[in-house]
Amino acid sequence: MARGKAPRRTIESYTPRQINTTIKPGDCVLMRPAERSNPQYVARIEWIEADVRGGNVKVHVRWYYRPEESVGGRRQFHGSKEVFLSDHYDLQSVDTIEGKCTVHSFKSYTKLDAVGNEDYFCRFEYNSCTGAFNPDRVAVYCKCEMPYNPDDLMVQCEGCSDWFHPACIEMTAEEAKTLDHFFCETCLPQGQKKLQNSHTTSRHSGGYKTATTEVKKMHKPSVI
Known part of the structure; x- marks a missing residue:
């Protein structure tokens, strides 16, 4: 007789030993890439689950895409710390989390006195199937009529x-x-x-x- 799938439960928070920092739903985290030469993945935790004994902890995440990963790739107005909130959800081992980060709104990012390594910003949602952005219109500036890159003076x-x-x-x-x-x-x-x-x-x-x-x-x- 085949064994049934072990029951699992949702937990409110967890402290991965590799980062020694508590994570909870809504937090943004940096996750280990498949290739170590690539930048860390950025994701938002949707919920956390574990087995009945509290082990084998996994996180349901919603991925942020970098401009390079989107249709059309990186463009001149994309900031170096810009990410897009995608419709791509996944289940990952908590062991792949390498740290916490903050994904700011575009407005709050531009008001930062200093940008840290763990600071990112998001002004678009991205449909990974169609390549569409929401909103589909962005601010333009200057004689060149280019959207604003917060890295530029x-x-x-x-x-x-x-x-x-x-x-x-x-x-x-x-x-x-x-x-x-x-x-x-x-x-x-x-x-x-x-x-x-x-x-x-x-x-x-x-x-x-x-x-x-x-x-x-x-x-x-x-x-x-």
């Missing part, structure tokens, strides 16, 4: 409040960081535009330095 125009990459307005990052005020070409007063055209080399000490320019990484809502 941008400066804000004091007139229209739009954000610009220094390279797109013919500045170096070092020059952008020294600005006191900034107005884009559209918002710059006509007289100062003429001055700028006549004295290109003094652009940063003339028409472009006119009020305190914000130079930071920030999200501005608009759509593609």
